[in-house]
Every structure is written in C-alpha cells, then in structure tokens.
Amino acid sequence: MEQIDIAVLGIGKMGATHVSAAKASPYVRKIYGYENLATQRATERGRELGIETNR
Numbered sequence: 001m002e003q004i005d006i007a008v009l010g011i012g013k014m015g016a017t018h019v020s021a022a023k024a025s026p027y028v029r030k031i032y033g034y035e036n037l038a039t040q041r042a043t044e045r046g047r048e049l050g051i052e053t054n055r
Helices: 013-024 040-049
Strands: 004-009 028-034
C-alpha cells in the first residue's frame, strides 16, 4: 500500500479534526501543519497535535 504525505492548512479546531482523520488513515505517512504566521503558537499547536509545522 502506497502512503502519502499531507499538509493541513490552518491547525485550529477544524484543522485538528483533519489531522485526527489523517492519523487514522493507513494511507497517510506524514502530516504537516501550516499556519499563516509562523509563530510560537503554531509550533506549540503542532506539538499538541503531534505534527510538524512551519517555523
């Protein structure tokens, strides 16, 4: 089975829902999160969700 990497644009409440769904999929290898402003909050949110974010 081939796996893909995905990006979630906006990692607020709805973004967290998308991350959760992607984590449950056997087709997703890696998840990246993107926030419009690369801030400390984006980094913290990425840690909370267990994904890499733009820094």
